[in-house]
Each structure stands twice: as structure tokens, then as C-alpha cells.
Amino acid sequence: GESVGLHLPTLSVQEGDNSIINCAYSNSASDYFIWYKQESGKGPQFIIDIRSNMDKRQGQRVTVLLNKTVKHLSLQIAATQPGDSAVYFCAETHPNTxxxxxxxxxxxxTVIP
Amino acid sequence: EPEVTQTPSHQVTQMGQEVILRCVPISNHLYFYWYRQILGQKVEFLVSFYNNEISEKSEIFDDQFSVERPDGSNFTLKIRSTKLEDSAMYFCASSVGLAGGAEQFFGPGTRLTVL
Structure with missing residues (x-):
């Protein structure tokens, strides 16, 4: 079956610091990846996406890095703010699905003020 | 800003009963999805729907589940005979295009509790 996993279940950072959230995937055919943010009591919210033909993509305060060699994805949040406190999910899809x-x-x- | 809406926010039902979860996708979207999230676990794909038919479904989406777009705005998930293990958050999502090419917008979810 599919396996998309995260290295750390929890992360605490000081406000203003940068955050890095990691994700591993197992299917080498995966060609599209998304990071979602889920706040308590809400549905997942799109943050940023990246296709497999890229290794880096930047948004506003967020950067996604893709390393296809080791099937690893990371989300970097710059100058983390209290409003960034949430659960972050990576998600992937591939042409077969x-x-x-x-x-x-x-x-x-968790962002510590 | 357009958003996906879901009703009810919380549904409590007895085991064996039928439930219908309702969703109103974003109006110009063509693809519709249901996901579920058991408490503390990952979000799991159930089904995708396009052009009034199921385009893809997961192993979870067995004969107890069905989806329907009864009119131009609603998208429903029916569970025919609920089981205890159906207790979860159910999220509806919609997108303009296919998963690999368009963002999926999620609703706030319906919490289903089966007693």
C-alpha cells in the first residue's frame, strides 16, 4: 500500500524562528505533492504544492523542498508566527491513482510566543 | 471568498442506522471528493466524483457507501448501515480540475459519531 509518513509527530518552535517539517513518501512514481495546514476544528487548507519536475518552490514565508532521490519532502516556514500553530500534512498523488x-x-x- | 460548506457539523447515530452527510462544493468546481479522518489518524481518501459518476474510490468505500449529486449544488455521502468504526470526521472537497493539476478545497468537516 501507499506510505506517506512524517518524521516527527510534534514540533515546538519559538515565535520568529524558522520551522522545518519533514515528510517521507514511498512511491517513486509520485509526481505531485501538497502541504496542507489543519487548524483545530477545520478542514485541511492548501499551503503550497510542488511537482516532481521541480526540487524547490517558494511561497509567502513558505518553501517546499523535494528530494526525489531519497523520496523526501520538507516544508520550511520562515519567521514562524503563533497563527502557524496547526497540524501540517503532506499529501501526494501519482498518475496511476x-x-x-x-x-x-x-x-x-506549536509556536511559543 | 467561495468555500465548501458541510452539514451537519456533528451527527450522532445508532449503529445500523443510515446517515447522509451533505456538502455544497464551490460553484464552478467540477470534481468532488470525500475523505475521512479517524481521530488521531491520517486523512484517507474515500471517493472522487466527476460528471455525475464515481471516477475513483478507495478500498474503504465499500457497498455501504454511496455518493450522489442530487441537484446542481449538493454532493452527498450516504452510509447505509453505520458501524462503530465509521466514527470519524468526514471532509468534502472540490476542485476545478484533476488532483495533479488543481487545488482541492476542503470543507470544515462533519463529525460522525456512531454509538
Whole structure:
């Protein structure tokens, strides 16, 4: 079966520091990856995506890095703010599964003021 | 800003009963999805729906589950005879295009509790 996993279930950072959340995936055919943020009582919210033909993509305060060699994905949040506290999921899909996303377990990020 | 809405926010039912979870996707979206999340676990894909038919479903989506788009706005998930293990958050999502090419927007979820 599919395996998308996260290295750390929890992460605490000081406000203003940078955060790095990691994710491993097992399917080398995966070609599209998304990071989602889920706040308590809400559905997943899109943060940033990346395709397999790229190794880095930047958004506003967020950067996603993709290392296909070791099947590893990371999310970097610059100058972490209290509002960034949430659970972060990586999700991936590949051509064989069409619309089906496979989600990781999630990392709970806590920002300490 | 357009958003996916879901009702009810919380549904409590007895084992063996039928439940219908409702979703209103974003109006110009063409692809619709249901996911579930058992407490403390990962989000799991159930089904995708396009052009009034199921385009893909997971192993979880067995004969007890069905989806329907009864009109131009609603998208429903029916569980025919609920089991205790169906207790979870159920998320509806919609997108303009396919998963690899378009962002999926998620609703706030319906918490289903089966007693």
C-alpha cells in the first residue's frame, strides 16, 4: 500500500524562528505533492504544492523542498508566527491513482510566543 | 471568498442506522471528493466524483457507501448501515480540475459519531 509518513509527530518552535517539517513518501512514481495546514476544528487548507519536475518552490514565508532521490519532502516556514500553530500534512498523488491523494499522519506545530 | 460548506457539523447515530452527510462544493468546481479522518489518524481518501459518476474510490468505500449529486449544488455521502468504526470526521472537497493539476478545497468537516 501507499506510505506517506512524517518524521516527527510534534514540533515546538519559538515565535520568529524558522520551522522545518519533514515528510517521507514511498512511491517513486509520485509526481505531485501538497502541504496542507489543519487548524483545530477545520478542514485541511492548501499551503503550497510542488511537482516532481521541480526540487524547490517558494511561497509567502513558505518553501517546499523535494528530494526525489531519497523520496523526501520538507516544508520550511520562515519567521514562524503563533497563527502557524496547526497540524501540517503532506499529501501526494501519482498518475496511476488519478484524483486520489495519500496523506501523511501529520506533524503538530506549536509556536511559543 | 467561495468555500465548501458541510452539514451537519456533528451527527450522532445508532449503529445500523443510515446517515447522509451533505456538502455544497464551490460553484464552478467540477470534481468532488470525500475523505475521512479517524481521530488521531491520517486523512484517507474515500471517493472522487466527476460528471455525475464515481471516477475513483478507495478500498474503504465499500457497498455501504454511496455518493450522489442530487441537484446542481449538493454532493452527498450516504452510509447505509453505520458501524462503530465509521466514527470519524468526514471532509468534502472540490476542485476545478484533476488532483495533479488543481487545488482541492476542503470543507470544515462533519463529525460522525456512531454509538
Amino acid at each position: 488519478g484524483n486520489q491523494f495519500y496523506f501523511g499522519t501529520g506533524t503538530s506545530l
